[in-house]
Amino acid sequence: MKEEDILFVGDIARLFSLSQNTIQRKKWREQAGIPLYKIGKKLCGFKNEIESWAKSK
Secondary structure (H helix, E strand, O other), X not given: OXXXXXXXXXXXXXXXXXXXXXXXXXXXXXXXXXXXXXXXOEEEEEHHHHHHHHHHO
């Protein structure tokens, strides 16, 4: 896994034109079903999982 393969909240927010607060909101994440993981205190997702999730929506 390369560092470029990991998207953090800011990257995901820019990708979908959403605010970072929306991405971080647990209720939204559960409703949307977006594949995010916590690394320490940061939320992140793998680029290929985020792209396949977006295509399925």
